[in-house]
Amino acid sequence: MNNAENFKLKGTVIMQHIRDGEVLHEEKGTNLVVDEGLTHYHSAALRGGSQNATWYIGIFANNRTPVATDTAATVAGLAGEITTLYDEAVRQTWTPNAAAGDPALDKVITNSSSTATFTINGSTNVAGAFLISDSTKGGTTGVLMAEKLFGSVRAAVSGDQIVITYQLTLSSS
Numbered sequence: 705m706n707n708a709e710n711f712k713l714k715g716t717v718i719m720q721h722i723r724d725g726e727v728l729h730e731e732k733g734t735n736l737v738v739d740e741g742l743t744h745y746h747s748a749a750l751r752g753g754s755q756n757a758t759w760y761i762g763i764f765a766n767n768r769t770p771v772a773t774d775t776a777a778t779v780a781g782l783a784g785e786i787t788t789l790y791d792e793a794v795r796q797t798w799t800p801n802a803a804a805g806d807p808a809l810d811k812v813i814t815n816s817s818s819t820a821t822f823t824i825n826g827s828t829n830v831a832g833a834f835l836i837s838d839s840t841k842g843g844t845t846g847v848l849m850a851e852k853l854f855g856s857v858r859a860a861v862s863g864d865q866i867v868i869t870y871q872l873t874l875s876s877s
Contacts, residue, residue, distance in 0.1 A: 712743060712876075713737050717722035717833055718869040721860065728864075734848045737872070738780045740775045741835075756837040756847060760785075761797035761820040761868050767831045770851035776836055778843045779851065787841035789828040791824040794839040796820035798870055802853030810869075824864040833868050 715735040721728045735775060747753030766784035774782060775804035799818040803810050824830075832853040850870070 706770070708785070708786050710875070713742065714873045714875070715835075715850040715852070716871040716873065718822070718871075719833065719852075719854055719858075720865075720867040721830070721858045722865040722867060723861075723863070724831075730860060733852065733855060734872075735833075735850045736770045736772065738770070738774050738852045739772045740846055740847055741766050742847035747806060758832040758837070758839070759798040759849065760836055761798050761833055761870060762795040762836060762841070763790070763812065763822055763866060763868070765829050765831055767829075767843055767853070767857050769853050770832070771821050774848060774851060776838060776846045776848040777821065779836065779843045779848050781843060783832065783834065785842055786822075786828055786830065789824060789826040791823040791825050792821075793841075795843075796822060796868070797839070798835060800803050811875055812873045814869060816869050816871070820868045820870070822868070824860040825862050827859075827861050829857045830854070830860050833870070835868045835870050853856060 718732045719731045748755045764783035764785045765827045800813045801817045818863040834851040
């Protein structure tokens with residue numbers, strides 16, 4: 705098998721649940737890069753299609769396993785996007801780190817230097833997160849790139865922070 709047969713776009717999410725400055729829970733796990741995201745990647749990278757200059761992270765409450773056919777048009781409703789129980793006015797901007805200039809390092813793109821923080825302003829369950837090209841809370845346009853259901857639903861209360869690091873890795877093995 706050659707490397708072309710092993711091409712992978714893999715997503716990883718790191719989530720921290722913070723209360724009063726203390727990390728209550730942290731987890732890291734693989735997320736699903738959905739069909740819509742893969743199609744967009746091919747179009748923008750290889751077919752001369754339009755790029756999305758900015759991506760956003762949303763959080764959701766439904767304890768629902770993401771599926772490959774989820775789209776930007778369906779994710780907010782199916783996943784139960786949290787739209788009113790955090791302070792920030794829009795989905796949080798995913799700001800990737802600058803290119804390292806090293807081919808091995810540049811296979812990974814992440815917002816680890818500028819994580820997405822959601823400041824909870826009520827009581828809510830946080831079950832997962834997603835990466836999308838639409839900044840509007842509850843918005844149904846743009847492109848859904850990836851989704852992650854956390855290993856355990858987090859019961860968040862006012863003042864808690866949910867901090868998300870989204871990483872995409874491109875590899876040939």
